[in-house]
Amino acid sequence: MSIDSTGFTKGELAKYPFLKETARYLSPLDLQIEDLVSPDMHQILDRAMERVTLAITDLTIRPLSSEQGKYFLKDLQKEILSFPVAIMLVSATGNSFIKKRYALAEAKQATCLLALESKMLILKVALDFSWKIALTSSDDVFDFILYFSDFLQNASHLHDAKWKLVNSTLSEGNVYLNKRNVVRLLQEEIKRRIERRFSNVSIDRYPSEISVLAEKLKTLAAERIEQAETDFPKIVVQEAFPPCINALYDGASKNHHLSHMGRFALTTFLVNIGMSVDSVTELFVSFSDYNERLTRYQVEHIAGERGSGTKYACPQCSILQTHNVCKNRDDLCKYIYHPLRYYQNKSKTALQDQLKNSKNTQ
Amino acid sequence: MSSRDFVYSKFAEFYNNPSSFIPAPTSFEHREFAYLMFKERFMVRHKRFESIQVFQSVLTRNVPSDVYHSCAYYEQPDLEMDKKGWIGSDLVFDIDADHIPTKCGKIHDEWLCQKCEFNGKGITPEQCPLCGGDRFSVKTWLCDLCLESTRVETAKLIDMLTKDFGFATNEMHVFFSGHRGYHVHVEDEAVRSLDALSRKEIVDYVTGLGLSVLNKTSKEKFGKGRKRVATAKKFKLHNYGWNRRLKIGMTKLLSTATVEDLKNLELRNNNLFKNKTVILRRAIEEGRWDSIPGVSVATWLKLAEQVKNLESANIDTVVTTDIHRLIRMNGTLHGKTGLLKMEFPAHQLDDFDPLTQAIAFKKGTTKVFVSNTPEFRLGGATWGPYKNVNVVLPTAAAVMLILKGRAEVAN
Numbered sequence A: 001m002s003i004d005s006t007g008f009t010k011g012e013l014a015k016y017p018f019l020k021e022t023a024r025y026l027s028p029l030d031l032q033i034e035d036l037v038s039p040d041m042h043q044i045l046d047r048a049m050e051r052v053t054l055a056i057t058d059l060t061i062r063p064l065s066s067e068q069g070k071y072f073l074k075d076l077q078k079e080i081l082s083f084p085v086a087i088m089l090v091s092a093t094g095n096s097f098i099k100k101r102y103a104l105a106e107a108k109q110a111t112c113l114l115a116l117e118s119k120m121l122i123l124k125v126a127l128d129f130s131w132k133i134a135l136t137s138s139d140d141v142f143d144f145i146l147y148f149s150d151f152l153q154n155a156s157h158l159h160d161a162k163w164k165l166v167n168s169t170l171s172e173g174n175v176y177l178n179k180r181n182v183v184r185l186l187q188e189e190i191k192r193r194i195e196r197r198f199s200n201v202s203i204d205r206y207p208s209e210i211s212v213l214a215e216k217l218k219t220l221a222a223e224r225i226e227q228a229e230t231d232f233p234k235i236v237v238q239e240a241f242p243p244c245i246n247a248l249y250d251g252a253s254k255n256h257h258l259s260h261m262g263r264f265a266l267t268t269f270l271v272n273i274g275m276s277v278d279s280v281t282e283l284f285v286s287f288s289d290y291n292e293r294l295t296r297y298q299v300e301h302i303a304g305e306r307g308s309g310t311k312y313a314c315p316q317c318s319i320l321q322t323h324n325v326c327k328n329r330d331d332l333c334k335y336i337y338h339p340l341r342y343y344q345n346k347s348k349t350a351l352q353d354q355l356k357n358s359k360n361t362q
Numbered sequence B: 001m002s003s004r005d006f007v008y009s010k011f012a013e014f015y016n017n018p019s020s021f022i023p024a025p026t027s028f029e030h031r032e033f034a035y036l037m038f039k040e041r042f043m044v045r046h047k048r049f050e051s052i053q054v055f056q057s058v059l060t061r062n063v064p065s066d067v068y069h070s071c072a073y074y075e076q077p078d079l080e081m082d083k084k085g086w087i088g089s090d091l092v093f094d095i096d097a098d099h100i101p102t103k104c105g106k107i108h109d110e111w112l113c114q115k116c117e118f119n120g121k122g123i124t125p126e127q128c129p130l131c132g133g134d135r136f137s138v139k140t141w142l143c144d145l146c147l148e149s150t151r152v153e154t155a156k157l158i159d160m161l162t163k164d165f166g167f168a169t170n171e172m173h174v175f176f177s178g179h180r181g182y183h184v185h186v187e188d189e190a191v192r193s194l195d196a197l198s199r200k201e202i203v204d205y206v207t208g209l210g211l212s213v214l215n216k217t218s219k220e221k222f223g224k225g226r227k228r229v230a231t232a233k234k235f236k237l238h239n240y241g242w243n244r245r246l247k248i249g250m251t252k253l254l255s256t257a258t259v260e261d262l263k264n265l266e267l268r269n270n271n272l273f274k275n276k277t278v279i280l281r282r283a284i285e286e287g288r289w290d291s292i293p294g295v296s297v298a299t300w301l302k303l304a305e306q307v308k309n310l311e312s313a314n315i316d317t318v319v320t321t322d323i324h325r326l327i328r329m330n331g332t333l334h335g336k337t338g339l340l341k342m343e344f345p346a347h348q349l350d351d352f353d354p355l356t357q358a359i360a361f362k363k364g365t366t367k368v369f370v371s372n373t374p375e376f377r378l379g380g381a382t383w384g385p386y387k388n389v390n391v392v393l394p395t396a397a398a399v400m401l402i403l404k405g406r407a408e409v410a411n
Helices: A010-015 A020-029 A033-037 A041-060 A073-092 A096-114 A119-127 A148-155 A179-200 A208-228 A241-253 A260-272 A277-287 A293-301 A317-322 A337-362 B001-017 B051-060 B142-164 B196-207 B241-256 B258-262 B269-273 B278-286 B297-311 B317-321 B395-403
Strands: A133-135 A144-147 A174-177 B033-037 B041-047 B064-069 B070-074 B088-091 B091-096 B109-113 B119-120 B138-139 B172-176 B181-186 B327-328 B342-344 B365-373 B375-378 B382-384 B386-394 B407-408
Touching: A010 A020, A010 A073, A010 B196, A020 A073, A020 A277, A033 A073, A033 A208, A041 A073, A041 A096, A041 A208, A041 B278, A073 A096, A073 A179, A073 A208, A096 A119, A096 A179, A096 A208, A096 B064, A119 A133, A119 A144, A119 A179, A119 B172, A144 A179, A148 B196, A174 A179, A241 A260, A241 A277, A241 A337, A241 B109, A260 A277, A260 A293, A260 A337, A260 B386, A317 B088, A317 B196, A317 B317, B001 B395, B001 B407, B033 B051, B033 B196, B033 B327, B051 B064, B064 B070, B088 B297, B091 B142, B091 B317, B142 B196, B181 B327, B196 B317, B241 B278, B241 B297, B258 B269, B269 B278, B365 B395, B375 B395, B386 B395, B395 B407
Parallel strands: none
Antiparallel strands: A133 A144, A144 A174, B033 B041, B033 B064, B064 B327, B070 B088, B091 B181, B109 B119, B109 B138, B172 B181, B172 B342, B365 B386, B365 B407, B375 B382
């Protein structure tokens, strides 16, 4: 049986406006940026604004509600159109937090709806993303088989151990999955597609009305970010280093040979907790017979002061485990998947303890 | 003639010989090429060539000691790293005796502490037993046992790539690395675009890292305010992926192992041996894991852990996860041995003998002064052991001993 990804109903496009078919549906309308501010478009613009606002505040976009399962055609059209308009609004903010947050909210919303759909519709959506996927025979305990590379592209970003390939039901290139798991993997795929769409928007100038709305959204986002802000302490708190970094630090200070991954993890960690290139270089040179010029060059590279200008991220725990750099795991490690999160967590308590101690001694 | 000049002249002869066949990697124009200059000892990188013929003429002119190409495909392979435009990368595995315990215990390797010059044989210690230093210069060697150990690991890898990942044997390129191991390249379209994180998952699969069926407690609940809850764990295995591998491995182990073998694996529960026919039938075939008298969840977990160690393949984790990796080019010489990196069909892994089939220098003999070498096999004959003697050896053997730092050309 051949199944293609075309032939979604309007109701389905309203629920899943990120599908390729939405573009085919919209192209005859030839929507231009200037049209957005025309009076007969204001309802669409309002709904687009609502999508983004809700995404920022509640991480949802609240789908169109139906009366006894029926939609009015007019509402469906508005709903579908509001999606590309929302994409433009988000692009107009140029704000990476809003972009990420909006993509996540849309993806989460879509997966909530997909979970209620038939296997056939889920299959059609997956095929829209060119997944190599098929339904299993009806007597199988699993619902779908998915080619391992499509599984990995999405599952490798999920932290629960059940998503690791080593724990999967891999056989002859395919992973056997139930409906719920496929829907969860689709969430990752949807999120990525929406994030990619922001980089495809190329508009030099937005109408002033749009810019005003974009400013509003940015203010809203700034409030959210402030609430969630959890910065690293201004000083380096060595007692809060995770055990893996401590082992590397210790090794470097005793002039032991560190593996490439070990050196990379230590340097990226120190740079990311706010140590300056000078201090990190000094540290390495003082420890050992490292060549200062070469060390400085490498540290500057990692800190993004050379080459492409991107600051390298510190590898997450699972990467350090793969390359045997993860050492002496402690209780806190069990709840954490990134060395920097460990530091963030522990430095808070370490600083509080210090404060307490200094008060006690006064 | 110095020993270095002698080897250089042999490498030059090889690259100048029109019958030395160097196969072009696929998507040639999208690969980065690199080579290590024989005499100057620096790496020429970020090169792109129009054709294999042009590249071969460069090799003829420059005579490098080692030749590499990128596993990756780039828009512009000759630009600097972040401007190349990464398109994709082959999925590459490296199995090297350097990284794995071998049956020979590396007794033929010699190490020398760079700090206090204390030296010894075998596996290089982490720290010098005399001064505590941890930098060593190492003279490695390759023996049949080293190669056999890497062959076994390669066989396990190929089994996973075919049965679990579904690659046909003709989709996998298997090579002798030219030194102490094997390379496996998968060039399938479906794996080219995988990012480093996805490749890490493949590495963890191959090495069996993170298998949650081996956890001693069942699923732990955690989060703010909630304490870890350890509930009694049940042991069971399904018929896919690593679960299937564990079942097959358990069957293999229990049907062949003696009591002693099991003890050596720290499996001291006698019921495992006594009840093995019941275990094979009731537990492994029928899935009634809790029906074996005297075999508790803890024993199953121990058994499964040991089977995982036996069945996983020992690969160099860094090579597979690096999506910009340079890899030795097929058909070129290895600068540590003078042997060829050489492809052979995956199904011939058991029969391929690197020490006779990957020899580049097939003609002539040379008189060398050998300082110290164990007995070794090369080109269908066995040589040595030698200690401080002049011997006339076939060119391939002389080149290898010189490159291994065990001999000099005798004047």
